[in-house]
Amino acid sequence: NAGVMQNPRHLVRRRGQEARLRCSPMKGHSHVYWYRQLPEEGLKFMVYLQKENIIDESGMPKERFSAEFPKEGPSILRIQQVVRGDSAAYFCASSTTTATNEKLFFGSGTQLSVL
Amino acid sequence: LAKTTQPISMDSYEGQEVNITCSHNNIATNDYITWYQQFPSQGPRFIIQGYKTKVTNEVASLFIPADRKSSTLSLPRVSLSDTAVYYCLVGDRDSGNTPLVFGKGTRLSVIA
Numbered sequence: 001n002a003g004v005m006q007n008p009r010h011l012v013r014r015r016g017q018e019a020r021l022r023c024s025p026m027k028g029h030s031h032v033y034w035y036r037q038l039p040e041e042g043l044k045f046m047v048y049l050q051k052e053n054i055i056d057e058s059g060m061p062k063e064r065f066s067a068e069f070p071k072e073g074p075s076i077l078r079i080q081q082v083v084r085g086d087s088a089a090y091f092c093a094s095s096t097t098t099a100t101n102e103k104l105f106f107g108s109g110t111q112l113s114v115l
Numbered sequence: 116l117a118k119t120t121q122p123i124s125m126d127s128y129e130g131q132e133v134n135i136t137c138s139h140n141n142i143a144t145n146d147y148i149t150w151y152q153q154f155p156s157q158g159p160r161f162i163i164q165g166y167k168t169k170v171t172n173e174v175a176s177l178f179i180p181a182d183r184k185s186s187t188l189s190l191p192r193v194s195l196s197d198t199a200v201y202y203c204l205v206g207d208r209d210s211g212n213t214p215l216v217f218g219k220g221t222r223l224s225v226i227a
Contacts, residue, residue: 033215043217092160104215105161106158
């Protein structure tokens with residue numbers, strides 16, 4: 001039973017380019033969460049999605065960032081026109097439900113470096 | 116407004132018991148308390164979860180007093196491999212707020 005898969009593991013982009021981060025949740029999980037982590041910092045919530053729906057995007061910047069979780073395929077976090085400040089580790093997590101006692105399963109993250 | 120407060124860092128020698136306390140004064144009736152562990156360059160990993168009193172699993176114990184305004188994660192006989200960041204979270208999804216807010220966690224360093 002594979003865990004949460006994120007790819008790529010490392011992504012290098014130049015300023016102004018687009019970054020696409022992929023996340024395949026655990027089998028049977030229909031809820032996906034994206035978090036961003038700067039060095040020596042905690043994880044900051046970005047967006048919560050269910051299949052084909054964005055449930056909560058309160059932590060995601062209004063410009064340049066977008067996320068989707070299509071009916072088929074992985075969840076995608078897209079960052080357009082990247083800037084140096086976007087350099088961070090981006091973690092995806094999945095769960096089966098949104099009950100308060102549900103635990104999240106995290107992937108190994110994508111380390112984005114913007115040159 | 117932070118939902119949880121925990122020490123920034125802790126040091127311990129191998130073989131000792133480590134207790135990390137987390138304050139969550141504004142915990143709601145439906146909230147559970149969950150602890151995660153994160154190693155460098157990895158995503159967080161669930162350790163333990165509880166609602167009240169005491170919960171124990173093969174990794175740790177979680178002590179929650181009656182007022183639920185705090186909780187203590189107890190790691191028995193730590194080893195070097197327990198060096199990690201430990202996050203205390205309070206679940207509030209039923210209220211519609213941001214799910215599982217992570218603070219900065221507690222950086223535990225285990226020394227030989």
